[in-house]
Amino acid sequence: MYRYDQFDHKLVTERVNQFRGQVSRRMSGEMTEDEFKPLRLMNGVYLQLHAYMLRVAVPYGTLSSVQMHKLADIATKYDKGYGHFTTRQNLQYNWPALEDLPKILDELAEVEMHAIQTSGNCIRNVTADQYAGAAADEIDDPRIWSEIIRQWSTFHPEFTFLPRKFKFAVTGCSNDRAAIRVHDIGIELVRGKDGDVAFDIHVGGGQGRTPMIAKLIGEAISREDLLAYLEATLRVYNMSGRRDHLYKSRIKILVHDIGAEEMKRLVEEEFALVKKQGVLQLPQEEVDRIRAYFAAPDFETLDAECPELDAAMASNKRFAAWVNTNTAQHKQAGYTIANISLKPIGGVAGDASDAQMHVVADVAEKYSFSEIRVTHEQNLVLAHVKKSDLLALWETLEANGMGTPNLGLITDQIVCPGLDYCALANARSIPIGQEITERFADLDRQHNIGELKLKISGCINACGHHHVGHIGILGVDKKGTEYYQVTLGGSADEITSVGKIVGRAFTEHEIVDAIETIVEVYLDLRESPDERFLDAYRRVGIAPFKEKLYADN
Amino acid sequence: MPIIKKGEWVSDEWISVDDETDLPVEGDVLVSLTRYQENAAALTARAGKLGVRLEASEPPEAIADVVGSFDLITVDFPAFKDGRGYSYARLLRERFGYTGELRAVGNVLRDQLSLMWRCGFDAFHVNQSITPEVFAESIGELSIAYQPTGVTKDTVMNARHK
Numbered sequence: 001m002y003r004y005d006q007f008d009h010k011l012v013t014e015r016v017n018q019f020r021g022q023v024s025r026r027m028s029g030e031m032t033e034d035e036f037k038p039l040r041l042m043n044g045v046y047l048q049l050h051a052y053m054l055r056v057a058v059p060y061g062t063l064s065s066v067q068m069h070k071l072a073d074i075a076t077k078y079d080k081g082y083g084h085f086t087t088r089q090n091l092q093y094n095w096p097a098l099e100d101l102p103k104i105l106d107e108l109a110e111v112e113m114h115a116i117q118t119s120g121n122c123i124r125n126v127t128a129d130q131y132a133g134a135a136a137d138e139i140d141d142p143r144i145w146s147e148i149i150r151q152w153s154t155f156h157p158e159f160t161f162l163p164r165k166f167k168f169a170v171t172g173c174s175n176d177r178a179a180i181r182v183h184d185i186g187i188e189l190v191r192g193k194d195g196d197v198a199f200d201i202h203v204g205g206g207q208g209r210t211p212m213i214a215k216l217i218g219e220a221i222s223r224e225d226l227l228a229y230l231e232a233t234l235r236v237y238n239m240s241g242r243r244d245h246l247y248k249s250r251i252k253i254l255v256h257d258i259g260a261e262e263m264k265r266l267v268e269e270e271f272a273l274v275k276k277q278g279v280l281q282l283p284q285e286e287v288d289r290i291r292a293y294f295a296a297p298d299f300e301t302l303d304a305e306c307p308e309l310d311a312a313m314a315s316n317k318r319f320a321a322w323v324n325t326n327t328a329q330h331k332q333a334g335y336t337i338a339n340i341s342l343k344p345i346g347g348v349a350g351d352a353s354d355a356q357m358h359v360v361a362d363v364a365e366k367y368s369f370s371e372i373r374v375t376h377e378q379n380l381v382l383a384h385v386k387k388s389d390l391l392a393l394w395e396t397l398e399a400n401g402m403g404t405p406n407l408g409l410i411t412d413q414i415v416c417p418g419l420d421y422c423a424l425a426n427a428r429s430i431p432i433g434q435e436i437t438e439r440f441a442d443l444d445r446q447h448n449i450g451e452l453k454l455k456i457s458g459c460i461n462a463c464g465h466h467h468v469g470h471i472g473i474l475g476v477d478k479k480g481t482e483y484y485q486v487t488l489g490g491s492a493d494e495i496t497s498v499g500k501i502v503g504r505a506f507t508e509h510e511i512v513d514a515i516e517t518i519v520e521v522y523l524d525l526r527e528s529p530d531e532r533f534l535d536a537y538r539r540v541g542i543a544p545f546k547e548k549l550y551a552d553n
Numbered sequence: 554m555p556i557i558k559k560g561e562w563v564s565d566e567w568i569s570v571d572d573e574t575d576l577p578v579e580g581d582v583l584v585s586l587t588r589y590q591e592n593a594a595a596l597t598a599r600a601g602k603l604g605v606r607l608e609a610s611e612p613p614e615a616i617a618d619v620v621g622s623f624d625l626i627t628v629d630f631p632a633f634k635d636g637r638g639y640s641y642a643r644l645l646r647e648r649f650g651y652t653g654e655l656r657a658v659g660n661v662l663r664d665q666l667s668l669m670w671r672c673g674f675d676a677f678h679v680n681q682s683i684t685p686e687v688f689a690e691s692i693g694e695l696s697i698a699y700q701p702t703g704v705t706k707d708t709v710m711n712a713r714h715k
């Protein structure tokens with residue numbers, strides 16, 4: 001993975017010192033809270049309902065074992081013994097004290113980590129496909145390009161006070177595991193005319209109160225033009241994006257208001273001028289330098305078949321279920337990609353205790369070249385595990401509450417913090433998620449239902465991605481009572497769609513039954529067990545679900 | 554309010570003239586973009602230097618071809634969160650080739666100085682708490698940059714591939 005050179009080190013250290021100064025100017029009263037706010041936000045510090053929250057950047061979701069151990073230690077020392085992995089592939093601490101923040105940042109810097117640009121109206125930490133470098137289907141490793149974008153966007157002086165926050169996601173292939181079409185800019189690696197890697201640039205996706213699917217603005221942009229194209233897009237947005245209203249300031253609103261064609265015209269006009277200046281050309285040597293950090297690890301030459309694994313699966317049903325749902329095909333024979341579920345039945349989606357983080361760091365060291373990925377669906381990945389090691393790996397995970405075989409199933413949910421933590425929430429999300437996992441705890445039942453992405457947000461800001469859940473749940477407030485609105489048919493993959501509201505919202509006592517009814521309707525009408533919930537929904541539409549849900553009215 | 558230019562206090566000799574007031578016969582005048590556009594010929598012909606004020610809603614394309622007429626351009630930041638002026642500065646410096654004084658005015662705070670500096674501003678209308686020492690400290694906090702912008706030609710990329 002990427003290692004800092006002297007320049008990266010220097011910048012992060014200087015940044016920690018800069019923030020230390022800002023914290024002390026705030027504490028002495030020299031700076032008002034209003035002036036401090038954007039500065040602390042740019043260093044990942046939020047004010048939540050009960051306390052400050054620190055969001056640590058995990059660039060494109062990649063961590064080393066050493067870094068994971070450090071995250072665990074910080075959770076022990078400065079928090080309540082746990083951390084929360086987020087949909088931005090980052091880690092959040094929910095209970096740090098303001099005066100400890102510079103110390104935490106120092107400790108993070110020791111392992112080349114930071115909290116830079118994890119909030120604020122700047123270019124946020126870049127996310128990428130969690131199977132990067134391991135997936136059989138990728139054109140190129142998205143981490144290389146994400147790292148290049150990370151460096152270009154870090155402390156970019158022109159784009160630190162954008163109209164609103166700005167999120168990038170990068171996928172290495174057409175199978176989109178990074179939800180690129182619901183980001184401000186989503187990049188898909190493609191083959192250009194010359195056979196080289198090139199970039200399709202999708203602009204103006206997003207969730208929140210106005211969900212939008214990004215439009216393809218730049219097609220097959222070349223390697224040397226990538227940064228110039230991005231700079232042009234950001235400049236158009238910085239100069240023309242609305243600043244009069246919080247909810248109208250994302251780039252998706254600009255693209256929507258002027259239209260994709262006009263956006264493309266403006267970006268291309270600006271791009272031609274940036275390109276003419278020539279200073280932002282991305283040199284091949286720099287790409288090569290960064291590529292070297294992401295070279296494939298030393299794989300052993302192995303058979304694709306692994307009889308030991310087959311035998312272990314035959315004798316252990318839960319393990320077999322885990323292999324079937326939680327592993328994915330690796331490009332190297334004899335290896336597999338292992339997903340660690342952070343969604344135990346009755347647990348808080350994405351939470352990991354300090355002890356669990358240490359365990360993950362250890363198994364990564366033992367079985368996967370000391371490297372870990374965080375996914376936008378709030379799970380972890382060991383990208384390069386030998387098939388023959390899977391049983392030992394799973395046994396350790398299982399013994400530590402991380403062996404749940406539910407990846408992609410109804411209990412593998414994205415859940416926002418909701419009213420338990422968040423000052424903007426209308427309703428609680430976490431307890432609803434927990435109740436649903438308990439209702440569907442039976443593994444055979446979950447596996448029979450098959451792939452079903454359920455996502456929960458506590459308000460319309462959509463941090464829990466409910467718009468793109470196959471089933472989405474949104475907390476709404478009606479005269480001081482928590483209600484839950486259900487959407488169906490959303491999806492965040494290469495065929496992105498925004499879910500449709502099924503009807504009147506449900507109370508907290510009705511919502512779990514309603515979800516069960518939806519699942520039962522699906523099971524009755526699917527053509528075969530291979531027809532996923534989403535496919536069945538797309539075939540039949542919302543009517544059969546509506547009918548059953550509101551039969552009594 | 555004092556002005557820091559290239560790191561030093563300077564006294565402001567410019568006469569800022571609003572659109573309703575007659576121009577003084579002598580002295581260096583600073584006028585709005587509208588006034589400049591309505592009286593460009595007269596203003597340019599006048600003895601004394603000429604400056605123009607850009608509001609946050611006035612992108613500098615309007616003066617792209619005539620930047621050489623000005624010795625001062627001010628760019629307003631109505632709120633520190635309004636970052637349009639950063640783009641304006643880069644366009645003026647890097648694209649239109651403006652070399653005169655480029656002054657940030659409005660809500661110009663200590664922790665934005667280095668960003669403004671890196672985009673090409675060389676003068677700042679600041680409050681009393683920002684002394685040349687504070688200015689130097691702020692500008693020096695980050696010693697190297699990833700991006701080539703404004704005055705920053707020494708980038709990490711260039712240092713790596715020397």
Ligand code: HEM
Pocket residue numbers: 046048086087088089092164167206207208209246247250416417421422423424461462463464465
């Ligand atoms: C608890 C404190 C939080 C607050 C106050 C908060 C606030 C917000 C707001 C205001 C928006 C809407 C932005 C817009 O539409 O322009 C938003 C969107 C979003 N937030 Fe949060 N959020 C919080 C926690 C989280 C967490 C824990 C995550 C997970 C990493 C998260 C990830 C997202 C995502 C993915 C979106 C929607 C995608 C987008 O359009 O950007 N947020 N958040």
Ligand code: SF4
Pocket residue numbers: 416417418419422423424425426457458459460461462463464
């Ligand atoms: S969706 Fe709403 S309730 Fe949930 S974390 Fe975001 S802002 Fe808070």
